[in-house]
Amino acid sequence: MARSDVQLMLDVKAGDEQSIELLLRKYRTPLVNFLCRMVRDSAVAEDLAQEVFLRVYLARKEYAPSAKFTTWMFRIATNLALNSVRDNRNRQMEISMDRAVDIGDDERPAMEVQDLTPTVEQYLIARSRSEMILRAIDALPEKQRAAVLLHKYQELDYDEIARILDCSESALKSLLFRAYETLRTALAPLLNAEKVSSNAPWRM
């Protein structure tokens, strides 16, 4: 019988370092995907994913199975991602403020806020449907983005996601609702186009 994640981690703790290879093989792709969509940069995402495994490995002696392994791992990943996104944003802000000073008031640099309200023309420019969807995910506030990614791709329970994001389950539900509502607004042109083309009335 396959060992559970918790058992694998307990074996690692007991000195069986090979078991961490199994966890690595199982979770590297989900982790890299999650981090890639959180930080929008595949090189940074890989670096952070390695950092997650490194921290898991270094903390093995103190590991206590008080939570699911995935909760613990994604909590580390989410915190690293949020910190990276915020550091990056602060850097960008400094750069654009410097630029604003250089250029002067009448020629303000394009703010990213524009991405939040894409126009139909921008959609036509976007090369593919996937690109539109990725852009909409990118434009979500980072905690909403993390909630959607954990909810949609990681098959985690609501209580797990809530623990990962450090909020209550009911706060998570409303976070998810707002996130999908934001995506709905951002993707309205796409959704409407597909509604027209499928031409099928919606059924429960």
Added chain:
Amino acid sequence: MGHTERFGKNCAEMEDKLVQYLDGRAKPAERRAVEDHLAVCSGCRNRAEDFRAIFGALDDLPAVSPSPSFDASLRARVAAEADRRTLWGWIPSPRLAFAVAALVAMSVWLASTPRIVNYDSATTRVPAEAEFSMIRDLPVLENYEVISKFDALSELPASPDDTAAGEVKNETSE
């Protein structure tokens, strides 16, 4: 009757229930509550339809694969970290590790700059006893000055729930 509710109390309740209903994880009672509401509210029905389409769109996104060098560079990082720890592993505490490092640095300094301590022209080298007392006195230095300046060193390892998780910087967002 097919009347349409304006965004009312029942619509507000959908905020807690709709996503869980659509992903199939709602309990039977909540499920029924959502279905009853959707039957009479075209606004929420539209929203549910759009949310379902968004779920589908997210499913269609291509997955990213880790690069071929991922495992190798991770192993290198783990090995580097393990080496670093083994090197200092025999010293029980970071403070002591610092004291040892200071002691080594001090010995090197003493050995390479004999003239600085050579205030007496009669002696050409630091007497062995003086050198010994420098070393013997180091714990005092460690206790009163080093510790106050290098507390960060003692914050290294901890339990998985705290430091391993890495504190999120104190900043809030949505």
